[in-house]
Amino acid sequence: MxxxxxxxxxxxxxxxxxxxxxxxxxxxxxxxxxxxxxxxxLRSSYQMKSAQTIVQPGKIYFKDEFIFINEYQKGIHIIxxxxxxxxxxxxxxxxxxxxxxxxxxNMLYADSYxxxxxxxxxxxxxxxxxxxxxxxxxxxxxxxxxxxxxxxDQSKGVIIGYKVTQETVDxxxxxxxxxxxxxxxxxxxxxxALSSAKxxxxxxxxxxxxxxxxxxxxxxxxxxxxxxxxxxxxxNSNPAFSKKIPISWxxxxxxxxxxxxxxxxxxxxxxxSLQNPGNPEYISEFxxxxxxxxxxxxxxxxxxxxxxxxxxxxxxxxxxxIDISTIENPELVKTYSMKEPYGLGVDDDVLFICDGNAGLxxxxxxxxxxxADNQIAHYPDVNAxxxxxxxxxxxxxxxxxxxxxxxxxxxxIELLSHIKIYQ
Numbered sequence: 001m002x003x004x005x006x007x008x009x010x011x012x013x014x015x016x017x018x019x020x021x022x023x024x025x026x027x028x029x030x031x032x033x034x035x036x037x038x039x040x041x042l043r044s045s046y047q048m049k050s051a052q053t054i055v056q057p058g059k060i061y062f063k064d065e066f067i068f069i070n071e072y073q074k075g076i077h078i079i080x081x082x083x084x085x086x087x088x089x090x091x092x093x094x095x096x097x098x099x100x101x102x103x104x105x106n107m108l109y110a111d112s113y114x115x116x117x118x119x120x121x122x123x124x125x126x127x128x129x130x131x132x133x134x135x136x137x138x139x140x141x142x143x144x145x146x147x148x149x150x151x152x153d154q155s156k157g158v159i160i161g162y163k164v165t166q167e168t169v170d171x172x173x174x175x176x177x178x179x180x181x182x183x184x185x186x187x188x189x190x191x192x193a194l195s196s197a198k199x200x201x202x203x204x205x206x207x208x209x210x211x212x213x214x215x216x217x218x219x220x221x222x223x224x225x226x227x228x229x230x231x232x233x234x235x236n237s238n239p240a241f242s243k244k245i246p247i248s249w250x251x252x253x254x255x256x257x258x259x260x261x262x263x264x265x266x267x268x269x270x271x272x273s274l275q276n277p278g279n280p281e282y283i284s285e286f287x288x289x290x291x292x293x294x295x296x297x298x299x300x301x302x303x304x305x306x307x308x309x310x311x312x313x314x315x316x317x318x319x320x321x322i323d324i325s326t327i328e329n330p331e332l333v334k335t336y337s338m339k340e341p342y343g344l345g346v347d348d349d350v351l352f353i354c355d356g357n358a359g360l361x362x363x364x365x366x367x368x369x370x371x372a373d374n375q376i377a378h379y380p381d382v383n384a385x386x387x388x389x390x391x392x393x394x395x396x397x398x399x400x401x402x403x404x405x406x407x408x409x410x411x412x413i414e415l416l417s418h419i420k421i422y423q
Contacts, residue, residue, distance in 0.1 A: 032162040033150040037096060039157050042113060045096050046129045052077065052092040054421045059212075060397045062388050063103045063205030066124070067395060069402065073097055073160075076110065078124070084393050084404045085416045093119065093127060097158065102213040102220060103205040107236040109213065109220055111137060113158040116222075116231070118239060130237050138224050208386035208397075209294040209343040214254040214261075217277035221261065223251050228263070228272075228280065242278060257297040260327070264293040269304055271327060286322055286330040294386075298346045300325040301333075301368050305341035305353065317341055319353065321368045336372050343386030345394070350376070350407065352394060354384030360396055360403075362413070377413050 037045075054077055058070035067079040067087065075095040080088045097113030106122035107130070118131035150167075152159070204215045212223050218234040219242070226249050230242040253264035261280055263270040268287040272280040288306060295304045302322040319341060321334040340356035351365040359382050364374035383398040392408035393416065402419040 026168050028166055028168045029148060031148055031150045031165050031167045033165050034152050034156075034159045035161045035163055036153075036157040037113075037160045042096060042158055043115070043132060043134070045094065046112075046117065046119075047094040048127050049092045049094055051089040054089070054402070054419065057385070057397050057399070057402070057421060059100055059208060059210060060386060060388060060395060060402075061101050061103065061205050061207050061211075062390065062395060063203075067402070068101060068103075068108070068205075069397065070098060070101065073099065076101060076108075079402070079419070081404075084406075087402070087404070087417055087419060089419065090124070091127070096160065100211060100213040100222070102207060102211075102215050104215050104220070104233055104236045105203065107233075109231075109233070109239065111213075111222070113160075114138075116239060118237060120237065131239065133231075133239060133241065136231075136241060137222070137229070138227075206388055206390070208388050208395075209253060209255060209296050209345060210386045211254055212252070214256050216256045216261070216274050219277045221254055221256075221280075223247070223254060223263070225250055227251075230278065230280075232278070245280060253294040255295050255297060260297075262295045262297055262302060264295040264304065266293060269293065269295050269302060269322065269330070271324070271330065284328050284330055286332070288320065288332075294343050296344050296346050297324070298348075298365075301365075302330065303344055303346060303351060303365070305338065305344050307338075307341055307356075319344075319371070321371070334369050334371070342384065345387040345389045347389035347391065350389070350410065352387045352389060352396075354386055354396065354398070356385075357383055360384040360387075362407070362410075364410075376410050 056072040058072040061068040065082045067081045069077040071077060075098050076093040077089055078091045080090050095110055095112050098110050101108060101110040106120060108119040108121050110117050114135050114137050116133040116136035117129060119127050120130045121127050207214060214221050218232060220231040220233050220239060222229045226246060228245040228247055231239040232242045233239050247263055247270055248265050248267060250266035251263055255262040259274045261272040261274050268285050270285045271283045273283050274280055293304055293306055295302055300323060302324050304320045306318050306320060308317045317338045317340055319336040319338055320332055323331045323333045338355050339358035342354045342356055345352045349364060349366040351363045353361045355361050359378060359380035362377040363371045364376055365371050382403060383400050384396055385398045388395040392406060394405040394407055396403040401421045404416040406414040406416050
């Protein structure tokens with residue numbers, strides 16, 4: 001018995017001695033390794049092509065009977081909408097990294113990852129790149145829900161995606177806790193048949209409520225996650241960076257109204273004066289719980305959809321009605337429950353709400369306190385992302401296509417057309 005105990009003791013001593021000598025262990029992590037597009041390839045990538053199938057639509061824009069639809073990070077589809085009952089997709093502008101756009105006169109401004117690109121659309125058969133402002137937009141810190149950012153080499157170009165890999169590293173035993181993770185190098189990435197057709201050389205187009213680009217006077221406004229960027233477009237073929245104004249973290253949308261600029265953020269709504277378009281001045285803000293937040297305005301009221309869940313926050317999804325009659329002191333007057341609202345639009349007391357998989361909802365908003373009791377129509381079988389009301393025709397984009405509705409007679413709203421999306 002004694003010999004057995006002594007033998008066991010020697011075994012334990014050997015185990016502890018081995019453990020003491022080994023001061024590192026292996027840990028395996030999920031790594032998001034960047035994939036790149038070289039700067040030379042990025043800046044020679046623009047092409048005008050024949051019509052392409054719409055696969056992953058994003059922002060929408062309208063000007064002079066043409067609809068422009070972003071193909072997320074791929075480019076822009078152009079649709080001849082001279083007959084809303086029979087829209088025709090006529091061409092595709094290949095522009096890697098494109099998410100947003102705006103048009104002044106015959107110039108289309110679009111992002112291409114970190115660059116601002118100006119395209120001359122005066123001849124819709126021959127749209128050409130006339131200017132490129134390199135590195136006009138900042139990089140943003142990536143956040144991954146699964147794994148970490150791998151080593152970044154910005155000299156290789158812009159990041160266009162990530163390859164998920166597993167990496168095993170040695171970790172100091174004395175430093176191990178259950179929350180330990182390797183300090184991966186952090187970096188930044190850029191932030192998602194017309195024989196006689198012409199674009200009007202004056203005026204601006206109309207964007208949806210999810211827009212991050214907008215125009216007012218001689219200025220193009222664009223937002224990143226935290227700041228407002230101003231570009232002087234008095235020479236509309238040659239935008240000139242003017243200034244950057246810090247706003248708040250996680251700003252998302254822009255909506256100009258009269259001489260005001262409403263900025264939707266995950267933390268609230270910010271209001272700036274545009275009396276001097278070259279120098280927007282802060283007026284006030286309305287704070288709410290964290291949520292994704294587009295905003296539209298008409299008269300004395302701002303309408304804000306808050307979408308909870310996922311990366312947008314933990315609050316319930318809802319529509320907030322905010323009294324802005326005293327612009328220095330916006331006040332919440334009513335909240336309505338929604339399912340998963342995205343974009344919205346308002347036109348002369350008609351409120352359009354894109355409620356995601358719950359469809360398109362249309363309300364009489366003449367009394368902001370009774371909106372829920374005054375639903376005009378509901379289209380539950382469409383997936384709704386954003387809208388542009390055009391006086392009598394509504395443009396609505398969703399994951400299943402571009403829809404157009406004639407709402408000139410609110411008692412008899414008519415579906416005019418549907419361009420399907422095939423994924």
